[in-house]
Amino acid sequence: MTEPVWGPVHQDIVGLLADHPADVPAVVDHLTKLQDLLVRLPPLEESCPLADFNKLYLTITTSVLNGLYDERFTDPVFLARLDVEFATRYFDALRFWTESSPNTPKAWSCLFQRMRGPDARPLPSAAAGVNAHINYDLPFALVTTFDSLESEPVDGSEQHRDYLEINNIFAEKIPGLRRGYLDNWQLMIDMLNGDIDDWYQGELVEYTRNVAWRNAQKIWRCRHDPEARECERTRLDDNAALLGRLLLSPLGAFLQ
């Protein structure tokens, strides 16, 4: 018998993933429960790289939930649907991984593989998760959300403004998480990209989120064409996986 994917918490995680959260409060609840399970995963426990990401994601989603309650957004139906659809993709990736399915997106596998070690620093781990989630999952979540709302990704629309409002949430939450790592972050990004202007401070997220919006528009245009859609998907998956592996490499440790 080989050891189950999630070791001692395998049954708990399978049980949790069997449920599909339908609204943002339920997503927050799910992420909270998941966090409690991930930090019990040996041998890394508290320093599990996926837990580093999950914690960040939980923080952001909780802020989104509060924003929805506090009328921060113009079109809450859109934002709530997007948030759920976005989270669904993370839970789907976890489900695929649980089943050792070849369908696990490569963008995520590189982080999942590190769950049981070797240890990676929290910051690059969280960044690798953010990378997979924003660079790979987000464009598809956007497309599906617009599709189900019978609406479209249009620049300057209410939905676009709400979408950009999330960047402010990241900006509010990231300084606390990133305190003290800023210089190395910049150097790292500089090395990756060569263009520091676009990438400094919280703008990494802003930059990638804009890319995600553009990618969503691109997929939107070819969404009825299975072949083109699949081609786009593979491209995003490969790119995100490349960046993810880099973040988790010794080079990533340099960030912290």
Add this chain to the structure above:
Amino acid sequence: MASDVDTAPLVGRADTVRALRSALLDDVAPGHTAAVFLTGESGVGKTRLLAEASERLRDAGALVLTGSCLDIGDASPLHPLRQALRRFDAEPAEARTASAVRGLLQVFDEETPGPDGAGALLERVSRGLQMVAGGRPLVLVLDDFQWVDRSTRQLLLYLLAGLGDLQLSVLAAIRAESLQGAHPLRRVLTELRRLRSVRVVDLAPLDRAGTDELAAAIVGTPLAPDDADQMWQRSGGNPFVVEELARDLRDGRDGLSDTVREVFLARVDALPQHAHAVVHAVAAGVEPVEHWLLAQVVRLPEEELIDAVRAAVAHRLLVSADDGYRLRHRLVAEVLAHELLPAERAALHRRYAEALTSATAELHQARLAHHWRLAGEPGRALPAAMAAAREAERLHGYAEAHRHWSAALQLADAPAAVAPDGDRPDPVEVSRAELLEHAAETAHHCGEHARALALLEELAADPAGPATCDLHIRRARYLAAAGRSAPAEAEYRRALAAADCTPRERATAAARLAELLLHLGRYGEAGDQAREALELAAAVEGSTSELVLASAALGYSEAFLEDPDAGLAVMRNALAIAERSGRPEDVACAYLHLAELLTGPLNILEEGVVVARRGAERVAELGLGRTWETRLLAIATNGLFRVGQWAEAEKVVAAALRHRPSGADAVELLLARCRLSVGYGDVEASDRDLEAVATVLAGGGARHVLPMLILRAGLAMWQGRHDLARQAVQRGLTESRSDDVIVLATLAWHGLRAEAEAHASRTVEVDPTAVRRLREVADRVAGKSEKAGAPVRYVADGFLALCDAEVSRLDGKGDPELWARSAELWDHRNHPYPAAYSRLRQAEALLTRRSKPATAGRLLRQAYQMAQGLGAVPLSSEIRTLAGRARVTLEESPAATRPVPRRRKAAAEAAPAVDELAVLTAREREVLAAVAEGLTNREIGQRLFISERTIGVHVSHIFDKLQVRTRVQASAIFLRNRPE
């Protein structure tokens, strides 16, 4: 070798097959629907499982229709269903069924475009399917569901929601790989899998034991441990790969293939030459490829062709059925795609196109367009694409039509290829502007707003395009449909300012602009604009539609600006004009706006209901029953619900649903019926309607979700599930717009009520965060409603009064003054249900404080009488419980309206000559007679043709009036007083 095909047993799926049978047939209650979506990777055995399950279902007495979806895109609307019917038609069947099948196929052939065509077609298809089923349970089995077209998807959701009034089960297989990314089915499945009637089954690869069993069955003996290990390692339990590897092992070949794709590659390599050509030809075709067609494409003598086909079948690449050939798996086509030279592929498509030109076949035009395009002959593909587009429009498949028009545009732009055979026909003369116009209009109809606008820009640049004003109006229409109000407004203003604007166009633009301003809540401007539009329309002959539209905008704007009478007069006048000179749609539209105005902002409910019902009759006469009558009846139902005539509302909604409405109309009616069921406390009926609504909404339209959540919360509260009510409210709050004051107020009340009742009944802990949030919402609503128009403010005030009062229950014993205020507000609005509820709580608060017991008693009696009048069972029983605890007699007062002498029972015993049954209505006497016969409520309902629930209401009335508690006591009185 051909005998080798399909001999492998079905291993490890016995439980799944059994589960499918019970989920799709045995466990489905009569009149209900069910669906199972089977997902799994390639080669995991989905198709095989479908075949196996179909056979079992057929054996068990179901009528099974099987079809599959095509990967040439949205080729033709409803293709899988039509294909399934044709296949079924080819099988021997009893005459009645066969003629029903042909009748339904004819429905598709004879369909013509028209208003509400899509909805009417859904209705006709469901009637047709009902005839085909002939009382048997119907199962629709669809393979390759990842390629389903939008029309089929909507049809299935419509039928699964029970709107087609058909007992239907659906079994569909989906390739798991294709659900990655942004596949449109993803979201649909996520929504559907929450429903009780739907299951999404992920078909896993075989386990180790299954793998061993399957391999052993093929090899003939159990595998050696090493071989078995290797088999497991290499196949990962994928039955297709297991079969293949086991065959290699048995035949002493050294198979190298570990994946389905590699297996196919190896097989293609091993094919004899002719068979190779056959497989290539089928891969290039649209399945199923008929034998005659294949013969013309492959160009082999008959004998050789048959040998080649046999070889391809034996190599397990091709499947042969009565209707033609199919690849064993679509992966084969993907594998082959890289093998052919572009010129070879083009030549194959050319042969298909040529062969099809002279013969009509299924999907004729779509296939021709497909093949000519891939043959590199845009000039010949173009007319076919246009014909396919018109064909799709005929079946109301605007999404499919749009794709064909777009393809036609591309074809028209493509440089003409050099004709290899020299006999090219002259290029077809097609106006580019015409293509653009069709493409834009179909894009608009199927919700591709950005695309519609982009096409319109191209059209504007075309010299043959429409005039400036026309363009502005069209652009405005598209923008408004996309929800982009600000640019839409600007376009209408440009249209009005355009030099070439005709009086007719000016009236249209002005009326539409007025409507848009109204939706934006700019009532004053809307009114001014509407007045202008009315003047313009009056000057133009035949502009009744504009007149009706502008009148409605004016009526609403006046209602919000507090001169309701003026607005009402305008709307009444518009109706009169429409009756004199308008089209049927204008009349219907005028009735609708008038009824909405009355039951909505003006809250003149009784009259609104009368108008809605009169309008419903009138539009039915005009032949608009399906669409407009159902809409008007929905308004009547909601009005009747609010004024407390629930029994009447129930009848009206049932009548409306007999039209089998679809889409938003259906959702509206289901919600109206559910509102009644929640009031009656009929959990099962409420649940069923909520599920049906969720099914329809799974196809899109998440914006109708809020009323559903509010009902879910209301239902959960009667069930004592305050946690579920809280969840529904929380979701609602996170998904409502901040300017939707009434929805927010309703949600806040439901949320606070759930917490207050959780507090009182101790079912769940009160959630202080939830309470804090709900109070914040209520505060914000209060602030906003002050600025809102009077009609909004009145409704919001009613809910805010309820909120305040619920909060007082959370803080202490409940404040009777706050409840009294709420009761007064709702009385004033003429809504007995919340008014009765408020009285109950007021009485409760008084009793808890042990003050004014007489007032509390009076309130309880009033509340009880109101609740009984409604038939509100859970509310009545709560009142009874409280009355029982407080020792309040609910029917005590001798001055009560009902002439029920208090000591009637004793008097009756003394003097049986008095007819004790005089207090009962005729209907109640009928019911009582049946009770005395010992019938159950269900049986009585069947006998008297009314619902079981209504019988329950009657029985409780009878008990109250006769002052008895059991059926036996009631029967005794009946028998004692029975006319001899």
